[in-house]
Amino acid sequence: MSTTPPANPRTIIRNVRVFDGVGPDVTENADVLIEGSHITAVSDSPVGDAPGTPTVEIDGKGGFVMPGMSDAHVHLMGNSNSYMDFIAGPTGILVGNTIAEAKRMLLRGFTTVRDMGGDTAPVKTLIDRGVFEGPRIFPSQAMISQTSGHGDFAFQYETPEVFGGSPSRTDSILFTRVADGPERVLTAVREQLRSGATQIKLTAGGGAASMYDPLSTLQFTPEELRAAVAAASDYGTYVATHVYTPHGIRRVLDAGVRSIEHGHLADEETIAYVAEKGAWLSMQPFAEEDHHYPDPNRAAKNREICDGTAEVYGWAAKHGVKTAWGTDLLLEPQSAARQSVMAARLGEFFTNAEALAMLTSGNAALFEMAGERNTYARAPLGVLQPGAWADLLLFDGDPLADLSVIADPEHNLQLIVKNGQVVKNTLPAATPAA
Known part of the structure; x- marks a missing residue:
């Protein structure tokens, strides 16, 4: 059995509301671009295709996206x-x-x-x-x-x-x-x-x-x-x-x-x-x-x-x-x-925004104290921004408005991506881009 993870495709998650793990605001009608194991773009305008590069597109249907x-x-x-x-x-x-x-x-x-x-x-x-x-x-x-x-x-x-x-x-x-x-x-x-x-x-x-x-x-x-x-x-x-x-x-x-x-x-x-x-x-x-x-x-x-x-x-x-x-x-x-x-x-x-920040970028700042013992240090954890590890969640519901949304992941958590790999997806099936 191979111990090498499968190759990560170029993935675009379209039409989502993005909480970056830091500030209280969200980016509306956003696209998130993942290339390999990293996030390379978070944009409020459509991310374009890359001719010749296999791409998977996921329609987020206006869902709430945040860091893992x-x-x-x-x-x-x-x-x-x-x-x-x-x-x-x-x-x-x-x-x-x-x-x-x-x-x-x-x-x-x-x-x-x-x-x-x-x-x-x-x-x-x-x-x-x-x-x-x-x-x-x-x-x-x-x-x-x-x-x-x-x-x-x-x-x-x-x-x-x-x-x-x-x-x-x-x-x-x-x-x-x-x-x-x-x-x-x-x-x-x-x-x-x-x-x-x-x-x-x-x-x-x-x-x-x-x-x-x-x-x-x-x-x-x-x-x-x-x-x-x-x-x-x-x-x-x-x-x-x-x-x-x-x-x-x-x-x-x-x-x-x-x-x-x-x-x-x-x-x-x-x-x-x-x-x-x-x-x-x-x-x-x-x-x-x-x-x-x-x-x-x-x-x-x-x-x-x-x-x-x-x-x-x-x-x-x-x-x-x-x-x-x-x-x-x-x-x-x-x-x-x-x-x-x-x-x-x-x-x-705490406010819902403070709680979500603690669950993401806040904890990540503590983890960074491991210094060179941190094997994930070559990219940021706990944030949804270009250059960060591609670890993200998509919820059906808005945790900034109602934090109880995160208490029921079986029903409310529709998409999980870790290291650029889709772990769970109950959204409509992803389709290859032309």
């Missing part, structure tokens, strides 16, 4: 497999479910994702080669945790590896890596970079899904955090940390961490400090129903996290914090499709 959406905090392996899959299933099942979810995620209109924990670099490679369909992936590889931290999935009866025990199941499949002390943290970071990470993910505080730690815990010492930041910086990239509380956020920022994952329990002073440091707030518009925790303790932690969402979003806007959007759905495959609902929920906290 992105998710800054996914767990492709984590949200396509259950907890039982992780602790008892064969690795082939884990990988197969991950590949299947990657395609479903693409069909929901997410053409780029940043994976924040899981061995997804091999999946990225296969998708980039055209072997499987899925989004572009910025992998973090294993999320790094201290012993008894948010990413420690070992059972209590298991002896930590540093005392002669075996790696936990999730460590052995590179979903997590437990590391204590600056030297082991250095090794863990370098291990992820060796295996294809574009950025590094540490868990620096408690969480709702954690087995052992309250939300209030501080995880990793300043020395350990600085070791991780130094190792990532030496490779031209950055560290992102799972953390919710003011003390935790300040500790990681002082160590040089550049992306705060979550932050729902922050106070206004801490959010202002995020802005002062020039860091990103990669947040999720959580609602209690996004995750299901039968255990009352975990359910209470989840409720506390969700209750902080609106205030933190407000303070982030007030202080001009660079804010990204993600989902962080985990270990509940039946909830994976809530990704689209959570994207539409941004409309509760």
Whole structure:
């Protein structure tokens, strides 16, 4: 089987309304020209034919066209497999479910994702080669945790590896890596970079899904955090940390961490400090129903996290914090499709134009911090303009007027193009130009 994607034709999408992923306005009655894997023209006058060049024309019927959406905090392996899959299933099942979810995620209109924990670099490679369909992936590889931290999935009866025990199941499949002390943290970071990470993910505080730690815990010492930041910086990239509380956020920022994952329990002073440091707030518009925790303790932690969402979003806007959007759905495959609902929920906290910009060019700006680790850097992501990657969506409906349009991709998302290739098209059949 060939691992080379099929040749991209010259494609013209005619008669569409174009949102470029940046500004609030649309270009009416536009044509979009795609040549190979890039957009080469967005014009409010008809794009002409190129004699002798095979061209596919698609009549957009006045539909709404925008860049492909992105998710800054996914767990492709984590949200396509259950907890039982992780602790008892064969690795082939884990990988197969991950590949299947990657395609479903693409069909929901997410053409780029940043994976924040899981061995997804091999999946990225296969998708980039055209072997499987899925989004572009910025992998973090294993999320790094201290012993008894948010990413420690070992059972209590298991002896930590540093005392002669075996790696936990999730460590052995590179979903997590437990590391204590600056030297082991250095090794863990370098291990992820060796295996294809574009950025590094540490868990620096408690969480709702954690087995052992309250939300209030501080995880990793300043020395350990600085070791991780130094190792990532030496490779031209950055560290992102799972953390919710003011003390935790300040500790990681002082160590040089550049992306705060979550932050729902922050106070206004801490959010202002995020802005002062020039860091990103990669947040999720959580609602209690996004995750299901039968255990009352975990359910209470989840409720506390969700209750902080609106205030933190407000303070982030007030202080001009660079804010990204993600989902962080985990270990509940039946909830994976809530990704689209959570994207539409941004409309509760931002204008529709602001939400769409965050889902496209905003997240893309965060991804660019991976520097030379970014294998897609030779063209812009998240914008619909000449020279950008040809990743775009056509909706039946106007998300600028009603953001709920994006919550139902099965019915409202008519055309998906990724890398110049048509992935989905429920419009009238494309016809070759004369």
